Amino acid sequence: MRMKLKAILSASFSALLALSITPANAEDCPDGICEVVFQATGSGVYFEVPENAENLSFSISGAAGGRGGNGGRVTGSFLATPVGFWVYVGGEGAIGSEASGGFNGGGRAGGTRGNEGSGGGASDIRTTQSVNDRIVVAGGGGGGGGYAGAAGGVGGNLIAADGGSGQGTGGLGGGTGSGGQAGSSNGGSAPSSGSFAVGGTGGSSWNAGGGGGGGGWYGGGGGGADDDSCCSDAGGGGGGSSFAEASLFQDIVHEAGVQAGAGQVIIRYELRSEISSFQAVQESADLVVAQMQVTGSFVPAASDLQAIDANCKIAEPELISGSYNFNITGCSDSVFELSTSEAATSLLIDGLSSTVRLTLDLVGPNPSLLRTDLDADNYSFEVATIEEITGLELADFTVTGCAAVELSGQKLNLSQCQQGEISVILEPFTVADSMRNLGPSQQVSASFVRDTVPPVASWSVPVAELEEAGYRVSLELLFDGELVVGSEIAFSSHSAGCLPVTSVLDGGILFEHSECESGTLSWLLPANSLIDQAGNLGPANDVSAELVLQAIPEPEPEPEPEPEPEQAPEQEPTPVAEDNPPVSSREPIEQPTTPSPAPVESPVEDPADEPEQTEQLVEELEDLILEEIAQEPIEEPNQPVSSQATVADQVVEASPEPIEVPVEVTVEPRVQANPEILVEPTPEAPIGVIEAELAYAAEPNEEQRPGFVELITPWLAGSIVLGAVGFLAYRKIMVR
Numbered sequence: 001m002r003m004k005l006k007a008i009l010s011a012s013f014s015a016l017l018a019l020s021i022t023p024a025n026a027e028d029c030p031d032g033i034c035e036v037v038f039q040a041t042g043s044g045v046y047f048e049v050p051e052n053a054e055n056l057s058f059s060i061s062g063a064a065g066g067r068g069g070n071g072g073r074v075t076g077s078f079l080a081t082p083v084g085f086w087v088y089v090g091g092e093g094a095i096g097s098e099a100s101g102g103f104n105g106g107g108r109a110g111g112t113r114g115n116e117g118s119g120g121g122a123s124d125i126r127t128t129q130s131v132n133d134r135i136v137v138a139g140g141g142g143g144g145g146g147y148a149g150a151a152g153g154v155g156g157n158l159i160a161a162d163g164g165s166g167q168g169t170g171g172l173g174g175g176t177g178s179g180g181q182a183g184s185s186n187g188g189s190a191p192s193s194g195s196f197a198v199g200g201t202g203g204s205s206w207n208a209g210g211g212g213g214g215g216g217w218y219g220g221g222g223g224g225a226d227d228d229s230c231c232s233d234a235g236g237g238g239g240g241s242s243f244a245e246a247s248l249f250q251d252i253v254h255e256a257g258v259q260a261g262a263g264q265v266i267i268r269y270e271l272r273s274e275i276s277s278f279q280a281v282q283e284s285a286d287l288v289v290a291q292m293q294v295t296g297s298f299v300p301a302a303s304d305l306q307a308i309d310a311n312c313k314i315a316e317p318e319l320i321s322g323s324y325n326f327n328i329t330g331c332s333d334s335v336f337e338l339s340t341s342e343a344a345t346s347l348l349i350d351g352l353s354s355t356v357r358l359t360l361d362l363v364g365p366n367p368s369l370l371r372t373d374l375d376a377d378n379y380s381f382e383v384a385t386i387e388e389i390t391g392l393e394l395a396d397f398t399v400t401g402c403a404a405v406e407l408s409g410q411k412l413n414l415s416q417c418q419q420g421e422i423s424v425i426l427e428p429f430t431v432a433d434s435m436r437n438l439g440p441s442q443q444v445s446a447s448f449v450r451d452t453v454p455p456v457a458s459w460s461v462p463v464a465e466l467e468e469a470g471y472r473v474s475l476e477l478l479f480d481g482e483l484v485v486g487s488e489i490a491f492s493s494h495s496a497g498c499l500p501v502t503s504v505l506d507g508g509i510l511f512e513h514s515e516c517e518s519g520t521l522s523w524l525l526p527a528n529s530l531i532d533q534a535g536n537l538g539p540a541n542d543v544s545a546e547l548v549l550q551a552i553p554e555p556e557p558e559p560e561p562e563p564e565p566e567q568a569p570e571q572e573p574t575p576v577a578e579d580n581p582p583v584s585s586r587e588p589i590e591q592p593t594t595p596s597p598a599p600v601e602s603p604v605e606d607p608a609d610e611p612e613q614t615e616q617l618v619e620e621l622e623d624l625i626l627e628e629i630a631q632e633p634i635e636e637p638n639q640p641v642s643s644q645a646t647v648a649d650q651v652v653e654a655s656p657e658p659i660e661v662p663v664e665v666t667v668e669p670r671v672q673a674n675p676e677i678l679v680e681p682t683p684e685a686p687i688g689v690i691e692a693e694l695a696y697a698a699e700p701n702e703e704q705r706p707g708f709v710e711l712i713t714p715w716l717a718g719s720i721v722l723g724a725v726g727f728l729a730y731r732k733i734m735v736r
Helices: 002-010 607-631 708-735
Strands: 033-039 045-048 053-061 071-078 084-088 123-126 134-138 249-259 264-271 274-284 287-295 305-307 318-320 323-329 335-340 355-359 368-373 379-384 397-400 402-408 411-417 420-426 444-450 457-459 463-467 470-479 489-493 501-505 508-516 519-525 543-549 659-664
Touching: 033 045, 053 123, 053 134, 053 249, 071 134, 123 264, 134 249, 274 335, 274 355, 287 335, 368 444, 379 420, 397 402, 397 411, 411 420, 457 519, 457 543, 470 519, 470 543, 489 508, 508 519
Parallel strands: none
Antiparallel strands: 033 264, 045 084, 053 071, 053 264, 071 249, 084 123, 123 134, 274 287, 287 323, 305 335, 318 323, 335 355, 368 379, 379 411, 397 420, 402 411, 420 444, 457 470, 463 470, 470 508, 489 519, 489 659, 501 508, 519 543
16 A cells, blocks of 8 residues: 555655645654645645655645634545645635635635635645645635625534525535535525536625535535625535545544634554764763764663773763753773664664774873974974874973063063073973873973084193204194184195195094204184084184294214413313204204403513524414314205294294195084084094094205205304414514
8 A cells, every 4th residue: 555655745855845745753752753734825835754764644724714613634644655645725705795715725704794704625636736636625615695694504524414404495514426506596696516627606786695615525505695784694614524535544423513713634653763973072071962862762771881990980961952962971992982782773774883983082192392493592392293283382481591481372481581491391281182181191381492602722841842843743732613614724845755644533633743954833723623512613713833943053072182282371161052052942952152362361471492492383373273173064945943933923934835735634423403513533433542544745855955054164164273373473572
């Protein structure tokens, strides 16, 4: 039967879309019983029955006639649930001369008194929009007669009631197979009988017209008119009959004259109990909400759900927007699993799982502090997380070392910072994630040392020692930080044998030179060759040192004792310079001078001895001159001279063109951080000692120029001879 009804209804489904009504939703179905009410609209409406509807029933009422009888009612239930059907609701009859009958079959009133009533329309359910496809009908009431006329008959029942009679008689009620017969008029025009679905028209007269018949399965007949002004007047229309297709319905009940005003249709049905949706979502750290969509009379309870975490507490559900919501709190396991009871599982729609699983977020955020340098004086720390956080405030931080602190979003900006350690601390449990978990679980801190002072360097006082092979020179470059990779320390010397050997010390580099000849040595550390832990470059300017090594003549050998003449007077010995006198490199070398003659006392000699003494004096003079010349040393150029090291303010002696040698101290860079360059010993060299790679190119030596000693030797020898001659002449005069 259900399939047959569905086939009948589907034939006209394409014409239903513009006049359809949406089924009731769960909010209109208390306890699973849904009710849809249709009011008179003057047109038919299509009702689509929900797929899970069952126990479909109806209550259909026809409309009352104008000044007439009430409409009838039919109740019952469908034997099989249809896909859908059309609903027509009858309109109430009107009052007035020749007033139109109510919607859906009410008969027109007669005239012309003006208080005649038309018949009420029937209400019905149809499989199509055609009146021939009605399957249940509730008849409308007949209209009243005009002026002091009789009432119309009530609608309803298989054979409806007749209209009342005045001087014009009332129309008969509609039946199961034919319309009601028309009444008779007392003068004026005759009324018409009722027909299938339509009530008859009332008669008309100058005095009072008859009432219209009610619509129904078959309509009632129209009432007769009256043209006599005395006594009672026109007759009322007959009521329309009701109908129900016995093969489609059960529990059919017919009632007559129960509906005043317009008709009404009520459809009731139960929704078959089923669970169409079951899911869960975490709302916060301590709240999981399980949602269940239920149709039908089944109302779920907390006992219909079970969690594997025994700490979870399930509250009774709330019905919100057609969904039963269960609040679940207290869960402590991140693995969440919720299942339905056996009774609820049986109601799940096909394909819907009885278990939902979640991984709960029960851990607070664990942020870190990332530092960025805005410029040389300002810094920023970003609170970095893998998830969004809220609740961050300036009061959540403890900052030391900076006077000005500002929070912008998740960035903490620092300024007016002092030299030294800067630290930032984010206090625990100060921020929340999307699940309102608080974090971090402990303090998060970051610190660094603010250092904007560039490294400095200085050269120690050079130390020079004279050895057989030349001077041995040493000095140390003292500095902060580390050498920049690739930096070079320039060394300049005129002697290739004077190249340095370098040793890396703690906080400096030792330069050692050997076999250095006289001349000028210089060392140069270029500007910005150093870098400290904070990445500062220095020194701002070149740092240099210079040493002048001066040659010292070899000491004169002591003259052999002169044999005394037998009669020669005693003579004071000629002063002899000390062996290897100390010479300061800060002062020019003093030239040897001829000692002043000491006064000589001679005995008085006999004049007779003068020739002999003169001859002896000449011989002595010749011997003395030869002896003095023989004893005068001839200095060789560039002989080693004992000297103390001096700096750049010393006098530079003429020397061969110096050799400039860049001293490359090999360093390996450590890992930088913002930036930080450290020095580590190379694998090939022991810790603390790194040999310099010396690359130099000496220009070809020019012709050796005479040294200082060579230049003064002739002058010195001449001075000695002249002094000796003068001394002997003086002695001769004194003797004489």
